[in-house]
Amino acid sequence: MNKIITIGREFGSGGRELGKELAELLGFAYYDKEIVQEIAKRTQLAEEYLHAIVENHTGIPFPITVGRTLYHHNHGGEYLLHHYAHVYSEQANVLREMAERSDCVIVGSCSDYILKDYHPVRLFVYAEEEAKVARCRANADEHEQLSDKQLRRMIKKVDKNRARHYHYHTGQIWGNRTNYDFCINTSAAPLKEIAEALAPLLKNIKAER
Amino acid sequence: MNKIITIGREFGSGGRELGKELAELLGFAYYDKEIVQEIAKRTQLAEEYLHAIVENHTGIPFPITVGRTLYHHNHGGEYLLHHYAHVYSEQANVLREMAERSDCVIVGSCSDYILKDYHPVRLFVYAEEEAKVARCRANADEHEQLSDKQLRRMIKKVDKNRARHYHYHTGQIWGNRTNYDFCINTSAAPLKEIAEALAPLLKNIKAER
Numbered sequence: 286m287n288k289i290i291t292i293g294r295e296f297g298s299g300g301r302e303l304g305k306e307l308a309e310l311l312g313f314a315y316y317d318k319e320i321v322q323e324i325a326k327r328t329q330l331a332e333e334y335l336h337a338i339v340e341n342h343t344g345i346p347f348p349i350t351v352g353r354t355l356y357h358h359n360h361g362g363e364y365l366l367h368h369y370a371h372v373y374s375e376q377a378n379v380l381r382e383m384a385e386r387s388d389c390v391i392v393g394s395c396s397d398y399i400l401k402d403y404h405p406v407r408l409f410v411y412a413e414e415e416a417k418v419a420r421c422r423a424n425a426d427e428h429e430q431l432s433d434k435q436l437r438r439m440i441k442k443v444d445k446n447r448a449r450h451y452h453y454h455t456g457q458i459w460g461n462r463t464n465y466d467f468c469i470n471t472s473a474a475p476l477k478e479i480a481e482a483l484a485p486l487l488k489n490i491k492a493e494r
Numbered sequence: 495m496n497k498i499i500t501i502g503r504e505f506g507s508g509g510r511e512l513g514k515e516l517a518e519l520l521g522f523a524y525y526d527k528e529i530v531q532e533i534a535k536r537t538q539l540a541e542e543y544l545h546a547i548v549e550n551h552t553g554i555p556f557p558i559t560v561g562r563t564l565y566h567h568n569h570g571g572e573y574l575l576h577h578y579a580h581v582y583s584e585q586a587n588v589l590r591e592m593a594e595r596s597d598c599v600i601v602g603s604c605s606d607y608i609l610k611d612y613h614p615v616r617l618f619v620y621a622e623e624e625a626k627v628a629r630c631r632a633n634a635d636e637h638e639q640l641s642d643k644q645l646r647r648m649i650k651k652v653d654k655n656r657a658r659h660y661h662y663h664t665g666q667i668w669g670n671r672t673n674y675d676f677c678i679n680t681s682a683a684p685l686k687e688i689a690e691a692l693a694p695l696l697k698n699i700k701a702e703r
Contacts, residue, residue, distance in 0.1 A: 469676060
């Protein structure tokens with residue numbers, strides 16, 4: 286069985302960077318945006334729309350482009366629920382194929398829950414609010430510059446949506462320690478040092494536990 | 495400023511063993527039972543009684559020996575509240591003196607909260623239920639052998655009391671990631687390997703953060 290490391294993360298906490306660093310140190314494949322890209326290919330749905338469903342579960346109270354068609358939210362809740370279920374099922378297929386292919390690090394997408402039969406090592410990455418604001422600012426494009434207050438509001442909203450999405454599909458509480466093996470506050474130490482400490486530990490954990 | 499590592503832990507999770515291992519690897523002092531012993535010296539209260547207050551906050555609905563005197567719970571709630579406050583204040587003094595003395599690892603006793611001005615690295619240690627039952631069984635004296643069901647009930651009760659005690663004094667939720675820097679599920683890997691991974695990382699974290 287391959288070794289799978291899943292990463293849940295607060296927005297702006299550096300979870301993706303930590304995942305990339307770990308994948309590099311361990312020589313593992315790394316999947317993040319690739320998940321949505323793969324679902325998009327299979328379902329012919331737009332990536333932006335999929336991203337909203339797979340990660341944020343926003344309820345999408347605005348006109349959306351699905352494939353080449355413009356849908357309005359007044360198509361009703363039933364239509365959307367059908368869509369969620371369809372996308373989640375495809376998401377599960379994509380994640381399982383990735384897990385079968387090789388050792389890998391997978392970010393987000395309820396991967397800790399969907400892949401539980403593969404006994405992944407489940408990380409959850411979080412940070413102090415000020416550190417998340419600073420990271421979001423550093424990663425933003427020039428034209429995306431928001432005030433600290435706006436960034437704080439955005440971080441809160443994205444995380445709230447992630448928690449709702451996670452709970453919707455897993456019945457579990459997002460970020461609750463009982464769903465993870467290691468919860469890491471990236472405000473405590475540089476990402477590189479955290480990755481270097483974790484890599485040998487994760488390497489030693491057997492896939493068949 | 496000295497480097498302080500605090501450890502909150504679920505009963506049976508191996509938090510004390512991990513703390514001891516870390517203290518040894520880092521060459522730090524290690525405080526656990528010493529805290530209650532020191533409070534006992536200063537307050538002339540019995541260790542057993544102090545342990546119930548400092549760690550478990552059980553409400554103590556039975557006759558207790560305080561120093562040399564037998565008190566009954568019908569002395570009333572006010573008396574007990576006064577006692578809690580007195581002991582907590584002495585506990586804070588003891589912890590601060592330990593923190594001033596040298597680099598150290600401190601287990602339990604709301605140390606992460608009481609010593610927050612020392613910017614401790616705050617660990618929380620937990621484990622899967624089966625692993626906790628097995629550890630409790632392995633650590634128990636022969637005459638203390640309980641059934642798995644009894645052990646499960648005891649683990650739940652001790653942790654419930656710890657959570658209540660922590661919340662009473664800190665207003666925070668015990669074991670909630672936001673109060674900690676690293677939350678560690680000891681079911682994921684051997685304690686020794688976890689300690690060896692963490693030690694260099696913790697060593698690098700500056701005390702003045």
